[in-house]
Structure formats: structure tokens, C-alpha cells
Amino acid sequence: MERDGHFAGDDPFEIARGWLAEAEKSEPNDPNAVALSTVDADGLPNVRMVLLKEISDDGFVFYTNYNSAKGRELAANPKAAMVLHWKSLRRQVRIRGMVGREEGEGADAYYASRSLKSRLGAWASEQSQPLDSRTTLMAKVAKITAQKGPNPPRPPFWGGFKITPVEIEFWADGAFRLHDRFVWRRSDIGESWKIQRLNP
Incomplete structure (x- = not known):
């Protein structure tokens, strides 16, 4: 083929x-933004934008609060899909697979690379939980700042998730909507990839 x-x-x-490296040169904002889809306990899909922080040799990594809606959904059903879409390149990548936590040194290093305000915000925000006002949140940030100081450790409830795919589809726009699509599939993690061209 x-x-x-x-x-x-x-x-x-x-x-x-x-493809991501190309998008970083042409996409005006957040070329690493991905739409992440999970399902809740009733099987109802949920989708939101997150920032992809690494494409490793075997997966796609993002970071979040483990107690957030997506964190809880992934703990209950560790499968997910995501899509990167770049208007500047007229391309997209779709990923489906199994999800596991990314903790330890990698998560610590990424957390330490964030701005101090973002690190303190990770401690202060009870992500996805009801909040009565922004004033309450800012007061909590001030309290955490006093408690944790200028070098807060990574919260135990915050870290990474890695999607290890069983399917990756590369799509590029074509004239007259005759797009180019190639899908890489495998029956299970660790198996060999099979590649197919798909109709647009």
C-alpha cells in the first residue's frame, strides 16, 4: 500500500x-489541544478539550486532577478516544485505546515545569465539583499559597493519564472532499499494526 x-x-x-511538530509552526493557539472522550457509569459519552503533553513511543499523555469528572470516568472505565484537529494543516489524528495512570518521576517533572500559579491552582481546585463563587476559589488559592510555599509538591490527586491505542487514524483534507485516510489497527496492545486506507 x-x-x-x-x-x-x-x-x-x-x-x-x-504532524504535531508541523502544527506547532502554523497553528495559532494550542496545537496540542485534543478533544478527549470518556463515558460515565451509565455509558453516556462525555467530551472536553485537554492539552496533550507527550506522544511517547507507545501512547498519548495528558495531565489532570484524578478526582475530576474525566478522572473518575477513566478510573471506572479505562478506555478513551481523542482527536487532534489542525485547521492550519487541514489534518486530524484520531486515537482510541486503553488508559492507565502516568505517575512517578514523569508526572513530578511535568508538574514542576508548570508555573507556580498553575501548581498552586492544582492544589486549590476541586475540579468538576460545585463552586459557590470565584471569591471562594481565590481565598483557597491564598490559603494553599501560605501552606505550600514557593515550591509545592505534586498533589497526590493530580497526575497523568496515557492512552495506549489500539487504533490511530490519520486524516488529511483532499480536493472535492476526497480526503486521504489511513487507519492503524491492532487487536490488542502489543500486537502488530495493520494499516488500511479508508474511503473519505
């Missing part, structure tokens, strides 16, 4: 990193 140009390569993670 002929896959040339920006579809060329034998490693879907490398292709995805290459």
Missing part, C-alpha cells in the same frame, strides 16, 4: 509527533 508524503513511515507515534 502506497503511503507517501506526510503519511509515510512505519511508526504511527513518530508520524503523529511529526
Whole structure:
């Protein structure tokens, strides 16, 4: 099967990193923004935007509060889908797979790289929970600032998730809506990829 140009390569993670690197040069805001889809306990889908922080050799990593709605949904049903869409490139990447936590040194290092205000905000925000006012939140931030000081550790309820995919689809816009689509599928993590061209 002929896959040339920006579809060329034998490693879907490398292709995805290459596309993201291209988007970083042309996309005006947050080229690493992804729409993340999970399901709740009743099987009702939920989708929101998050920032993809790493495309590793085996997965796609983002960070969040584990007690948030997405954190709770992923704990109950550790499967997810995400899509990166770049209008500047007229391309997208769709990912579906299994989810596991990314904790330890990698999560600590990413947390430490964030601004101090973001690190303190992670401690103060009970993400997805009801909040009576912004004043209440800012008061909590001030209290956490006094307690934790200028170098707060990563909260135990905050860290990463990695989607290890069983399906990755690369899509590029084509003339007359005759788009190019290639999907990489495997029956299970660790299995070999099978690649197919799809109709637009």
C-alpha cells in the first residue's frame, strides 16, 4: 500500500509527533489541544478539550486532577478516544485505546515545569465539583499559597493519564472532499499494526 508524503513511515507515534511538530509552526493557539472522550457509569459519552503533553513511543499523555469528572470516568472505565484537529494543516489524528495512570518521576517533572500559579491552582481546585463563587476559589488559592510555599509538591490527586491505542487514524483534507485516510489497527496492545486506507 502506497503511503507517501506526510503519511509515510512505519511508526504511527513518530508520524503523529511529526504532524504535531508541523502544527506547532502554523497553528495559532494550542496545537496540542485534543478533544478527549470518556463515558460515565451509565455509558453516556462525555467530551472536553485537554492539552496533550507527550506522544511517547507507545501512547498519548495528558495531565489532570484524578478526582475530576474525566478522572473518575477513566478510573471506572479505562478506555478513551481523542482527536487532534489542525485547521492550519487541514489534518486530524484520531486515537482510541486503553488508559492507565502516568505517575512517578514523569508526572513530578511535568508538574514542576508548570508555573507556580498553575501548581498552586492544582492544589486549590476541586475540579468538576460545585463552586459557590470565584471569591471562594481565590481565598483557597491564598490559603494553599501560605501552606505550600514557593515550591509545592505534586498533589497526590493530580497526575497523568496515557492512552495506549489500539487504533490511530490519520486524516488529511483532499480536493472535492476526497480526503486521504489511513487507519492503524491492532487487536490488542502489543500486537502488530495493520494499516488500511479508508474511503473519505
